[in-house]
Amino acid sequence: TLGERLNTALDGVRGSGNLTEDQVKKVTREIRLALLEADVNYGVVKEFVSNVRERATGAEVSKALSPGQQVVKIVDEELANLMGGTAHKLTFASRPPTVVMLAGLNGHGKTTTAGKLALFVRKLGKSPYLIACDTYRPAAIDQLQQIGRELNVPVYTEGTEPTPEDIAERGLKAARDGGYDFVIVDTAGRQVLDADMMEELKRVRGRIKPHSVMLVLDVVTGQNAVEVAQAFQEYADFDGMVLTKLDGDARGGAALSVVKVTGRPVRFASEGEKMSEFDYFYPDRMAGRILG
């Protein structure tokens, strides 16, 4: 753990005086390595470490905690500040239906998330409605329909011929007419370097003016998470993230990086392939995971 590594780095320091510059150098090196190994973005790490260095330099060596524990405490606090304190609960549109659009890279878990979110809001008393706007991936619509059947949630589809924005717009109308109050729009996976696909996403969003856009991001994402998030912010202006595959053992530094750089919180955690394995994201659980 980071605590162990820091204690080793500060071996021999006892409760007297302040942390010396050399000791601070040693600990910031350990922190930097730990964060980079956890996939925290290179630039974010640089800034984070300099903040910790500032706080640690001249910090009074406590009698109660070992110097290593003290630094861990500083790091924990800085991480907690970064991730944002409490869970960001769902808000609903003042005039129903609430429309949520899901976007993200290929294979990160959007379609599965669509089902999970539908189940989640139904437990909150809403009547969910799914719209299938992935007109590219083979059997993508089939996938959402099977999920819909399994959950007994209606799925709007027009097949793969019309444009996603047309399907979304007409699907939204159908949801309104049907009296559904929570609409979830599943979109195709896309790469941010694909300008046409990013423009398409912008069009879909423009057409349905969603109450919320969520970036669905796989927790194993590495250093390019920031670049990806910034592009989705530019084209889709997402207001929150769904962090997926948290049932794995990826440290999740991408989450920290994206929150820091975009200022958007992680709203939901997907922790398995089952529809029920989905809940609000609690930021404080992330710090320990990242530090390893």
Place this chain on the structure above:
Amino acid sequence: AEFRDAGDEEFWERVEEILISSDVGVNTTAKLVAELEQEALEKNITSSDQLRKLMIEHAARMLEGPVELDISRKPTVVLMVGVNGTGKTTTIGKLVNYLPGEVMLAAGDTFRAAAIEQLQTWGERTGAPVVARQRGADAAAVAHEAVEAAQQQNADVLLVDTAGRLHTKINLMAELEKVRRVIERRIPDAPHEVLMTVDATTGQNGLRQVKMFAESVGVTGIILTKLDGTAKGGIALAIANETGIPIKMISVGEKVGDLHPFDAREFAEALFG
């Protein structure tokens, strides 16, 4: 002579930044930098342009490995494995186009919604017959039936799709081992290739994924997918460095032609592009 004098510190920081920002990871980056420093010292190389060329050389060397797929048996059985969403099913579809001879597919993902239909769509597109059962069927049973069918129909290659799974799920890894055993029982030295898809956007966890899958079912080659994105796929270097498992192919898009044999030199150059 101290090579890394003040004037060169910037160069080394930049090299480190490029490598780490490409997901090469701390350990493999340190190894590459140490190798480079050593050789630069020995050969008295100081120009950053020459150093960059040397770096590409070292990275390429680390990545070099056998990229051919062994398709000499009839049928050659290829097991496709990997974590959820990394591109297994799509890669299988592309492989039908890429490989010579008669290719058959096994819809071994009996778990996920529309997994079978997704593979069947690829089968229709490429003209490859698909052996499938209903969703929820035993994956090993489908594999067994497919190997039998491939033998009976004289297929050249059988591509076996499997459900995505996290290496942390012991029961799912056990299921994969069972699928492998069932294939082995039918054809003693099969599967002849166990290809694992790794998403190029994966960070350091990619290394762990490969190690765990290799431990479980043995991986004969890596297919690095989604290289058409912003990720440089530097995790390939960490994988090559720490596991020695060859990177055999790269996937650069969703279309059937977007699959190519891995070129270590090209990849290393793109990394420092």
